[in-house]
Amino acid sequence: MSFPWTDVQKKRLSELNSDAVYAEPYFSTEKVRDDAFKKEEVCLVKAGKQKLNTLRTEKRRPTLCEVESQLVSALTGQSFVQVTTPIIMAKSMLAKMTIDEQHALFSQVFWLDEKRCLRPMLAPNLYYISKDLVRLWEKPVRIFEIGSCFRKESQGNNHLNEFTMLNLVEWGTPEEQRHERIGEFADIVMRAVGISGYRLELTSSVVYGDTIDVMQGDLELGSAAMGPHFLDGKWGMSCTWVGIGFGLERLAMVKDGGRNVRSVGKSLSYLDGVRLNI
Incomplete structure (x- = not known):
């Protein structure tokens, strides 16, 4: 049995502009899937904060x-x-x-x-x-x-x-x-x-x-x-x-x-x- 992203996970990944949501991966267990989701979310949040900081300190315009x-x-x-x-x-x-x-x-x-x-x-x-x-x-x-x-x-x-x-x-x-x-x-x-x-x-x-x-x-x-x-x-x-x-x-x-x-x-x-x- 394999486990894809849940609907909640796909929505969150889409909000964070992740490519992973479009890959439609399948995981061997729910725990493996949830661990992969958490790792991806942490990376995306970090990247988002860095981008917002760049907007504030350098770009200043969207x-x-x-x-x-x-x-x-x-x-x-x-x-x-x-x-x-x-x-x-x-x-x-x-x-x-x-x-x-x-x-x-x-x-x-x-x-x-x-x-x-x-x-x-x-x-x-x-x-x-x-x-x-x-x-x-x-x-x-x-x-x-x-x-x-x-x-x-x-x-x-x-x-x-x-x-x-x-x-x-x-x-x-x-x-x-x-x-x-x-x-x-x-x-x-x-x-x-x-x-x-x-x-x-x-x-x-x-x-x-x-x-x-x-x-x-x-x-x-x-x-x-x-x-x-x-x-x-x-x-x-x-x-x-x-x-x-x-x-x-x-x-x-x-x-x-x-x-x-x-x-x-x-x-x-x-x-x-x-x-x-x-």
């Missing part, structure tokens, strides 16, 4: 905040203009993205009342302001936003109810350069945060249809699309474009070598990847 600063610096250095838009979004804005009661994303929205919600994505607001910017500025128009989004996501190590998105878009991209631009902009982002070994993969999404995902292993870090697109007309847009969205918590998790995206997000239980009940 990786998530560092990632945001690195992205702002890299993108503004490439002629992108940063914008900021409201977190509260009108239901009509989602409808323009085809997100209605029949849409798969609709049930994940946090509604404040019948007409307003917490934004589940940045794209509607960027569409809204872009229709004026492409009129006022010479193309190409490059803008980006970094901000909180909210979805009733399924539980798991790669999802959060509140997460930080980066969306960047270039309006007026020459049609023959769209695929090349996606690769260039993905490279700017990944270089800025220090992540290598990624790939671009053709896939699809529930909003944009065909998309190009930025993948590292089996983890999606970002997703890109291009236009003209069937959504553009709803916003009065008609020019060619490319855009990419990234989840900053996933970028921070990969950058830190973590296993649990909740540990690097906005939290009362974690700080910079470290569980505080250690």
Whole structure:
């Protein structure tokens, strides 16, 4: 007979960002298992305390905040203009993205009342302001936003109810350069945060249809699309474009070598990847 980790042990190891929880080891006796768990927990707690001390004495900013600063610096250095838009979004804005009661994303929205919600994505607001910017500025128009989004996501190590998105878009991209631009902009982002070994993969999404995902292993870090697109007309847009969205918590998790995206997000239980009940 063999003994795997108990559910309580797996939960604790997951909280502490242990690789051991994913190995699914089996032990000859319960005592051997429990001794192995205790040894692993002690090592993880020690490492966590050391990381918190480094945050206090050297870094002074969590990786998530560092990632945001690195992205702002890299993108503004490439002629992108940063914008900021409201977190509260009108239901009509989602409808323009085809997100209605029949849409798969609709049930994940946090509604404040019948007409307003917490934004589940940045794209509607960027569409809204872009229709004026492409009129006022010479193309190409490059803008980006970094901000909180909210979805009733399924539980798991790669999802959060509140997460930080980066969306960047270039309006007026020459049609023959769209695929090349996606690769260039993905490279700017990944270089800025220090992540290598990624790939671009053709896939699809529930909003944009065909998309190009930025993948590292089996983890999606970002997703890109291009236009003209069937959504553009709803916003009065008609020019060619490319855009990419990234989840900053996933970028921070990969950058830190973590296993649990909740540990690097906005939290009362974690700080910079470290569980505080250690």
